[in-house]
Amino acid sequence: MSTIIMSGCATGIGAATRKALEAAGNKIIGIDIRDAEVIADLSTAEGRKMAIDEALKLTAGSLDGVVLCAGLGTQVKPCSKTTSVNYFGAVELLDAFFPELKKGHQPAAVVISSVASAHLSWEKNPLAAAFEAGDEAKAGAIVDAAGDQGGNLAYAGSKNALTVAVRKRTAAWGEAGVRLNTIAPGATETPLLQAGLKDPRYSESIAKFVPPLGRRAEPSEMASVIAFLMSPAAAYVHGAQIVVDGGIDAVMRPTSF
Numbered sequence: 001m002s003t004i005i006m007s008g009c010a011t012g013i014g015a016a017t018r019k020a021l022e023a024a025g026n027k028i029i030g031i032d033i034r035d036a037e038v039i040a041d042l043s044t045a046e047g048r049k050m051a052i053d054e055a056l057k058l059t060a061g062s063l064d065g066v067v068l069c070a071g072l073g074t075q076v077k078p079c080s081k082t083t084s085v086n087y088f089g090a091v092e093l094l095d096a097f098f099p100e101l102k103k104g105h106q107p108a109a110v111v112i113s114s115v116a117s118a119h120l121s122w123e124k125n126p127l128a129a130a131f132e133a134g135d136e137a138k139a140g141a142i143v144d145a146a147g148d149q150g151g152n153l154a155y156a157g158s159k160n161a162l163t164v165a166v167r168k169r170t171a172a173w174g175e176a177g178v179r180l181n182t183i184a185p186g187a188t189e190t191p192l193l194q195a196g197l198k199d200p201r202y203s204e205s206i207a208k209f210v211p212p213l214g215r216r217a218e219p220s221e222m223a224s225v226i227a228f229l230m231s232p233a234a235a236y237v238h239g240a241q242i243v244v245d246g247g248i249d250a251v252m253r254p255t256s257f
C-alpha cells in the first residue's frame, strides 16, 4: 500500500481520483476546505503551512505520492483567490512534500493543470514574473485590477505558470527518482464547471467549448489517467503534460504542441 497526499479531494476530479486510488489499495491523506483528513484553506499562506504540517504529521514518515487537484475557476471573486489556490496552493505543497517523497517507494506526483495552460504562452503571461518571484500579492493585484478579463487571466495565467513550474522541476525530481507529471483536462462535469456555466460572463464560451468527441468528460475519465500516472505502469513517464480533452487542443492549435 502506498500513502498519497491529495489536495482538492472533496468534489469533482479529486473525489473521483481519491476513489480510484483507494480502490487500487492506496491510503489517502486528503487536504481540502471540507470533507478531508486535513481541513485547510489553500488560498492563504497560513492555510498552506497548516496543510503541509498536518498532512506530513499524518504520513508518520511514509509518503509515496502526491496528487494536487485543488483549484478555482474563472468565475471566483476576488480573482486573486484563484491565483493563490491554483498556483501557490500547488507549488508550495509540491516543494514542501518533495523531501519526504524522495524517501518513498516508487514515488510519483501528479498536478492538475488545464488545457487553459496553453491559452497563453509563458513569454506573454503577465503573471509570469510575479509567480516566479513567489510574489503572491503582486500576482493577485494584477488579476484584481484586470477588470472583466481578471477571471480568465487568473485561471489561464495560473495554470500556464503551474505547468511551467512542474516542467522546471523535472530535472531535480528525476535525479531524485520522483516522477512528476501534469494532466491538462478539458471541460469536465464538476461543480467548478457548473459554477462557470451559471455565470453570464463565462457561460457562453464554456458552452461553446465542445470537443470533437462531442461531450464533456466525466471526472472518472480524469481519475483513470491520474491513477495510471501514479502507478508503476507509467514508470518512464516524467515531466509530461498529458492532455485529456476529447481532442479540443488539437483542433484549436493543430501546429502547436
Ligand code: NAD
Pocket: 007, 008, 009, 010, 011, 012, 013, 014, 031, 032, 033, 034, 040, 041, 042, 043, 069, 070, 071, 072, 073, 085, 112, 113, 114, 115, 184, 185, 186, 187, 188, 189, 190, 191, 192, 193
Ligand atoms: P471542483 O470544484 O469539484 O474541485 C475543486 C476542489 O478544490 C474541491 O474539492 C474544493 O473543495 C477544493 N478547493 C477549492 N478551493 C480550495 C481552497 N481554498 N483550499 C482547499 N481546497 C480548495 O472542480 P474540479 O473541476 O474537479 O477541479 C479540480 C481541478 O481540475 C482544478 O485544479 C481545476 O482547475 C482543474 N480543471 C477542471 C476542469 C473542468 O472542466 N472541471 C478543466 C480543466 C482543469
